[in-house]
Amino acid sequence: MRDSLDRLAARASDEGLLDVAYATADSPFGPLLLARTRRGLVRVGLPNQDADVLLLDLATRVSPRVLESPAQLDQARRELDLYFEGRLTEFDLPLDWQLSRDFRRRVLRAIARIPYGQTRSYTQMATRAGNERAVRAAGTACGTNPLPLVVPCHRVLRSGGALGGYGGGLPMKEGLLRLEGILDS
Amino acid sequence: MTALPPFQTLIDEHAGDVMAVCRGTVGRSDADDCFQETFIAALRAYPKLQDGGNLRGWLVTIAHRKAIDHHRARGRRAVPVAEVAAVTVTDPEPDGDIWAAVGTLPPKQRAAVTLRYAGDLPHSEIAAALGCSPEAARRSLHEGLKRLRKELA
Numbered sequence: 323m324r325d326s327l328d329r330l331a332a333r334a335s336d337e338g339l340l341d342v343a344y345a346t347a348d349s350p351f352g353p354l355l356l357a358r359t360r361r362g363l364v365r366v367g368l369p370n371q372d373a374d375v376l377l378l379d380l381a382t383r384v385s386p387r388v389l390e391s392p393a394q395l396d397q398a399r400r401e402l403d404l405y406f407e408g409r410l411t412e413f414d415l416p417l418d419w420q421l422s423r424d425f426r427r428r429v430l431r432a433i434a435r436i437p438y439g440q441t442r443s444y445t446q447m448a449t450r451a452g453n454e455r456a457v458r459a460a461g462t463a464c465g466t467n468p469l470p471l472v473v474p475c476h477r478v479l480r481s482g483g484a485l486g487g488y489g490g491g492l493p494m495k496e497g498l499l500r501l502e503g504i505l506d507s
Numbered sequence: 508m509t510a511l512p513p514f515q516t517l518i519d520e521h522a523g524d525v526m527a528v529c530r531g532t533v534g535r536s537d538a539d540d541c542f543q544e545t546f547i548a549a550l551r552a553y554p555k556l557q558d559g560g561n562l563r564g565w566l567v568t569i570a571h572r573k574a575i576d577h578h579r580a581r582g583r584r585a586v587p588v589a590e591v592a593a594v595t596v597t598d599p600e601p602d603g604d605i606w607a608a609v610g611t612l613p614p615k616q617r618a619a620v621t622l623r624y625a626g627d628l629p630h631s632e633i634a635a636a637l638g639c640s641p642e643a644a645r646r647s648l649h650e651g652l653k654r655l656r657k658e659l660a
Contacts, residue, residue: 323522326539330518330546339550342513381513386554388513 331391341385343394344377350406351494354471356395359384362416363398365468368490383421402471408501411438413472421468425451429463436477439502443481465489477504509559514550521563522546524626525570531621532574534610541577545570567626568636571618578614608658609651616651623648 334340342364344357352369355376364384367376381388392399397415404410422430432450436442448460464475470489476498480486488495499505522542529541549569556565609620615637622633634644 323526326526326542327518327522329539330543333543333547334550337547337551339547344515377513377515378510381511386511386514387550388515389518389550390515 331389331393334387334389335391335394339387340389340391340394341387342380343389343391344380345390345392345395345399346373347395347399347402349402351490351497354402356398356402357388358394358398359418359420361418361420363469363472364418364421366470366472368470368494370491370494371489398472405471406501415472417469417472422463422466425453425456425459426463426466428452429460430467430469430473430475433464433467433475433478434473436474438474439504441477441479441499441504444478444486445481447478461486471498474498477502511553511556511559512562514553517549517562517566518546521566524563525566527625528567528570528621529574531606531609531625532571532618533577535606537577541570541573544573544576548573564628564632567622567628568632570626571622571636574618605655605659608655611658612651612654615647616654619644619647620651620655 331340335343342357342359344355344365347354347356349369353373354369355365355367355371355373356363357365357367357376357380365376365380367373377388401410401413401415405413417434419427419430428451429447432447433442444457444460444464445454447464448454448456451460451463453459460478464478465487467473467475467489470476476488476495478486485492485495485499496505500507525545526538526542529538529545533541545566549566609617612620618637619633622628622636623630628636630641630644630648633648634641637644637647639647
């Protein structure tokens with residue numbers, strides 16, 4: 323049966339019927355869910371997020387043609403592995419931004435440009451996205467980031483240096499900031 | 508109307524049943540082709556499916572259609588050979604004898620028995636898949652079972 327299923331996934335991809343491919347990946351914080359479209363990585367699910375809920379959301383908002391297909395996520399998995407080992411400071415993955423819109427997407431694009439090992443404030447991100455007063459909305463954009471880790475919302479802190487929140491839980495945010503040398507380990 | 512779940516859910520939950528229907532209708536050696544054709548056709552049609560309510564029945568019905576396609580294609584491909592090689596097929600599954608006997612039934616009885624017992628479809632859905640009345644589906648099933656009982660006695 324395993325062979326049949328592998329053949330099916332390969333053929334679905336060849337025939338252009340694989341709209342969303344997903345796989346799980348290990349991380350020091352627990353299993354991640356990775357999902358991509360033909361355009362690029364579309365969703366990263368953190369360990370504390372329910373994979374079934376995320377997949378149902380993808381089926382509803384992107385396409386119900388959602389198939390588990392680990393081979394399609396090889397590059398993303400490799401880069402994340404290197405990142406967690408401290409050997410990769412910049413992701414080189416095509417991204418599909420379709421799960422965020424308008425102001426939130428502008429905030430996330432600005433976050434994607436924060437260099438490894440540095441932090442910015444929510445106010446700075448709101449300003450970059452074109453509305454310096456929309457600090458709370460910038461926080462929401464971080465909280466609903468569909469591509470955490472790769473779009474490094476963990477590098478956004480409150481003005482004054484307080485950690486703020488994190489979709490994957492604060493211990494994970496602290497862990498990532500330690501990994502990047504922003505917090506002392 | 509029920510929202511469509513991720514297609515992977517259909518595979519996780521129903522791949523075994525679809526494979527059983529394929530084995531029952533086209534036989535073990537061609538079952539994987541039937542299985543692939545079924546899920547590719549389902550995947551192609553899936554986003555336009557109106558209702559995610561009875562996905563299992565929908566898949567089994569597609570499998571049945573693919574089995575018919577397979578039999579037709581096979582009829583066209585058939586070439587006369589001088590001698591048929593004697594091959595003994597050993598079946599590792601406990602139900603092997605039964606499904607081998609199912610394979611010898613006339614097409615309609617074979618389909619009715621497979622859809623009922625491998626596909627677990629009710630009479631009304633078997634009738635829809637076979638394109639006949641529920642009464643005729645019931646009759647095909649009954650005749651098929653009678654013949655099997657005799658065969659396996």
